[in-house]
Amino acid sequence: MGFSVHLNVQLKFYNLPDTLIPNKLQDPLAIISIGLLFAYLFNTLFTFSRDYLLAILGQRLSKIIILNYIKHVLKLPMAFFSTRKTGDILSRFTDANKVIDALVSSIISIFLDATILIIIGTVLALQDIRLFGITMLVIPIYSLLIFSFTSNFRKLNQKEMESNATVSASIIEDIRGIETIKSLNCEEVRxxxxxxxxxxxxxxxxxxxxxNNIQQGLKTFVQLSLNLIILWVGANQVIKNELSIGQLMTYNALLVYFTTSLQNIINLQPKIQSAQVANNRLNEIYMVKDEFENTTKHNHSLKNGTIELKNVSYSYEYNSPILQNINLKIKSGEKMTIVGLSGSGKSTLMKLLVNYFDVSNGEILINNLNILNISKKQLRSFINYVPQIPYTFSGTIKENLLLGNRTTITEKDIVTACKTAMIHDDIMHLPLGYNSKLDENATTFSGGQKQRLTIARALLSPAKVLIFDESTSGLDVLTEEKLIKNLMALSSKTIIFIAHRLSIAQITNNITVIDNGKIVEQGSHEELLKNKSLYFKLMQTQ
Incomplete structure (x- = not known):
């Protein structure tokens, strides 16, 4: 409606040379001028409203596309993250913005530019059908320009996005490894x-x-050439008295609206092509099924379950097996230590218990129920795996401790867990205690303090089985011994230690030795020493 009012007033304005000026009609001239001023004001408000609504639409599309992407990524299995660089995953956010931009631009063109094109085209045809016929000749020329660049744009978009992902991955990698870079004096190399x-x-x-500039230059040349041809043909018609000056001025003025709208529609081509490539890259991630799909849920109680591994083997895709024919039973409330040389498969075995990876052969049972038939959320609420390298998030210490834990936890529960993990005193020495802020990965904390903080977080979880993968490696011997004894006193918890320090194995006195992906020994500290096998050799190196 706003555009129609503006068009009507402007048509009258361009009749000035034919009627108003020759007849010295001042009053109608003033009325038309005021009308045109109000039309411009209305057009300004209309443009503002349109742009504001499109901004809202863009934000809503961002929520749908970007937030869904984040949610999907967080639900992907661990195997996905082991084969993808962080920068490559993050670069998809830029790709998503390209999709959003193309969608918003398309909506503008479909509902606005296309409408203007039809209205202006009709008016131009009524003004002069011959000039309009010349105008319509640019459409096949524009179409030729679009299709001739399509293939090259597709290839270049793909290469540019992949190159951007590579740069992002390297920057993130270097920031995370800055301490190593500085210690090796390799800043210049990186x-x-x-x-x-x-x-x-x-x-x-x-x-x-x-x-893109070549294509845009050619489009501009076509547009300017059209304006010149229209002016030349129209001027000849005026000379021959086949067209008035006012009509020619009106046609040229409206031609700007027509070609601008046509250009807007045509300029969607590079955006849409870029969005198609970006969408394909997003779909690469969406094609990976999240790990919570197709999981049969059971209401089976896991509170005091016995864990049993039967003939379990595992290998990464087509590589040689990392674990072979593992048979192991872990009773409820048991405290045990798994030891072995580096690379023997200890951590991989424990990650199978929380179903980070699916076993290649065999089965893992909890209360005779295969873990593949247990929802992963329920499984990981029952078994909590604490990795060797602790990770905390920006926020307060209390927020980190409560992350993923029960909503019914009290202040007393938090203090008790932190005392058990021997981190309470360290926290209380901070000015704000448990409300002290931590930056990303708690750089103000030592490695040992972060390990104890993550142990306390695990103790606050609802898990009945706790796996500590070298989770005390950053502690001194005395602190470690006290902490292990505190954990051993938790009769309601099944605890599995993965350790290089055999002092932990001596405390638990229930030891499983793994070598080259196989269980080679099991027993107490004294029994394994008598065997004088691998455990005995490991003890001699301590």
């Missing part, structure tokens, strides 16, 4: 690597921009 990757990205981006 900087040169990123420089080369960034230069490659800039080169691909420049090639893409150059091609």
């Amino acid at each position: 900087s040169n690597k990123i420089t080369n990757e960034f230069n490659d990205f800039l080169h691909k981006s420049l090639v893409h921009t150059r091609l």
Whole structure:
């Protein structure tokens, strides 16, 4: 409606040379001028409203596309993250913005530019059918320009996005490994690597921009040529008295609206192509099924379950087996230690218990129920795996302790868990105690303090089975011994230690020895020493 009012007033305005000026009609001239001013004001308000509504639409699309992407990524299995770089995953956020931009632009063109094109086209045809016929000749020319660049744009978009992902991955990798970089004095080496990757990205981006500029230049040339031809043909018609000056001015003025709307629709092509490539990259992630799909849920009680591994084997895809024919029974409330040389498969075995990876052969049972038939959320509420490298999130200490834990936890529960983990005193020495803020990964805490904090977090979880994978490696011997004894006193918990320090094995006195992916020994500290096998050799190196 706003555009129609504006068009009607403007048509009258361009009749000035034919009627108003020759007849010296000042009053109608003033009325038309005021009307045109109000039309411009209305058009300004309409443009503002349109842009504001499109901004809201863009935000809603962002919520749908980007937030769904985040939710999907967080639900993907561990195997996915072991084969993907963080930067590659994060670069998809930029890809998502390209999809959103294309969708918003398409909506503008469909509902606004297409409407303007039809209305203006009709008016132009009524003004002069011959000029309009010449105008319509640009459509096949524009179509040719679009299709001739389509293939190149697709390839360049793909290369540019992949190159951008490589740069992002390297930057994130270097920031995370900054301590190692500085200790090795390899800042320049890593900087040169990123420089080369960034230069490659800039080169691909420049090639893409150059091609886009060539296409835009050709489109502009076609548009200017059209304006010139219309002016030339129209001027000849005016000379022959086949067209008035006012009509020619009106046609040229409205032609700007027509070609602008046509250009807006045509310029969707590179955006849509970029969005298609971006959408394909997003779909690469969406094609990976989240680990909570197709899980048969059971209401089977896991509170005091016995864990049994029967002939369990595991290998990464087509690689040689990491674990072979593992048979192990872990009774409820049991405290045991798994030891072995580095790379023997200890951590992998424990990760199978929480179903980070599916076993290649055999089965893992809890109360005779295969863990594949237990929902992973229920399984991980029953078994809590604490990795060797502790990780905390930005926020308060209390927020970190309560992360993923029961909502019924009291302040007393928190203090008790922290005292058991021997981190309570360290926290109370901070100015704000449990409300003290931690930055990303708690850089103000030592490695040992972070390990004890994550142990306390595990103790607050509803899990009845706790797996500590070298979770005390950052502690001194005395602190470690006291902490292990505190954990051993938790009669309601089944605890599995993975340890290199055999002092932990001596305390638990229930030891399983793994070598080359196989269980080679089981028994108490004294029994294994008498065997004088691998455990005996490990003890001699302590």
